Amino acid sequence: MSDFQSKLQKSLLGLQKGVQKSFQEGKEKIQQTQEIISLKNEISKIEDNRDELYLALGKSVFEKIANKEMEDELLEGVVDQINYFNEKITELKSILNEKTGKEETTTCECGAEVTIDSKFCSSCGKKLDEE
Ligand SMILES: [Zn+2]
Numbered sequence: 344m345s346d347f348q349s350k351l352q353k354s355l356l357g358l359q360k361g362v363q364k365s366f367q368e369g370k371e372k373i374q375q376t377q378e379i380i381s382l383k384n385e386i387s388k389i390e391d392n393r394d395e396l397y398l399a400l401g402k403s404v405f406e407k408i409a410n411k412e413m414e415d416e417l418l419e420g421v422v423d424q425i426n427y428f429n430e431k432i433t434e435l436k437s438i439l440n441e442k443t444g445k446e447e448t449t450t451c452e453c454g455a456e457v458t459i460d461s462k463f464c465s466s467c468g469k470k471l472d473e474e
Contacts, residue, residue, distance in 0.1 A: 429468075452467075
């Protein structure tokens, strides 16, 4: 083998090794990225589950306070605010339904008319059965 040929072969080998090395590094980077993505996914899945529980907890406290089974001055203000929002939502929904021309309502035990998909009565805060 000539000097030139062996030099060429050496530099080609070096080049090949360099390519392999950066390929390996790229592969590791992808693996790391995938690990980061799956960690982030797992975190957000757990956070979603936790947030659902927060919501359920909040709703159960809301019901207790709305039904006077629990007393808390600060939370009563929050309940009032939620009730206000519920009234507002009902009001806006009925306006929307007038415009779109569709809505089914049901009557709560308290006499208030609520939309059939309401989870809570907008007037008394009672939890409505899903039928
Ligand atoms: Zn009611």
